[in-house]
Amino acid sequence: AQSVSQHNHHVILSEAASLELGCNYSYGGTVNLFWYVQYPGQHLQLLLKYFSGDPLVKGIKGFEAEFIKSKFSFNLRKPSVQWSDTAEYFCAVNGGFKTIFGAGTRLFVKA
Amino acid sequence: DGGITQSPKYLFRKEGQNVTLSCEQNLNHDAMYWYRQDPGQGLRLIYYSQIVNDFQKGDIAEGYSVSREKKESFPLTVTSAQKNPTAFYLCASSINRDRANSPLHFGNGTRLTVT
Numbered sequence: 001a002q003s004v005s006q007h008n009h010h011v012i013l014s015e016a017a018s019l020e021l022g023c024n025y026s027y028g029g030t031v032n033l034f035w036y037v038q039y040p041g042q043h044l045q046l047l048l049k050y051f052s053g054d055p056l057v058k059g060i061k062g063f064e065a066e067f068i069k070s071k072f073s074f075n076l077r078k079p080s081v082q083w084s085d086t087a088e089y090f091c092a093v094n095g096g097f098k099t100i101f102g103a104g105t106r107l108f109v110k111a
Numbered sequence: 112d113g114g115i116t117q118s119p120k121y122l123f124r125k126e127g128q129n130v131t132l133s134c135e136q137n138l139n140h141d142a143m144y145w146y147r148q149d150p151g152q153g154l155r156l157i158y159y160s161q162i163v164n165d166f167q168k169g170d171i172a173e174g175y176s177v178s179r180e181k182k183e184s185f186p187l188t189v190t191s192a193q194k195n196p197t198a199f200y201l202c203a204s205s206i207n208r209d210r211a212n213s214p215l216h217f218g219n220g221t222r223l224t225v226t
């Protein structure tokens with residue numbers, strides 16, 4: 001069965017710090033990988049996705065993620081966070097007709 | 112603007128009552144989904160529908176029912192059989208049931224409280 005594991009439930013950073021959120025998935029076949037973000041009071045929206053090609057994908061607002069097939073990982077990174085990046089981040093995988101989400105990571109960025 | 116509309120935003124019900132959550136999309140998407148979001152558990156799939164008049168159970172379908180009579184609409188009924196119905200419910204859609212790389216588009220959610 002598909003599953004997604006996010007390593008950190010809560011992360012607190014100061015502005016300008018670097019961010020890396022871990023995500024590992026369990027699935028035997030070809031997968032499509034996503035990161036979604038939920039800003040306070042807003043709906044979930046797509047941050048970036050990977051389905052083929054270059055394993056380093058870039059998303060909105062300076063975020064990027066690297067797909068490492070051998071490690072079943074799809075970690076999210078940002079070199080320098082801003083206060084406005086405070087949100088909840090969800091890693092997700094789709095290997096067929098349904099998308100499975102991780103438990104989410106709440107990021108709080110101190111100004 | 113196209114999007115997904117969930118109503119109402121907040122819903123309160125007494126235990127033992129069925130309640131139906133509305134989800135409407137004008138994106139012309141084939142597939143629609145219902146997720147439940149609980150703190151620390153992420154989003155868990157309740158039901159999904161890839162095409163009109165067809166739907167499948169997700170991972171936590173017990174105590175829920177859905178219908179897909181129109182492409183635009185995918186209402187979710189939380190029945191009295193659902194043991195822990197208080198939660199935040201999210202409806203989503205994707206453009207094409209056959210494209211697993213299609214991202215999901217989400218509504219703003221309905222927060223259901225059952226007392």
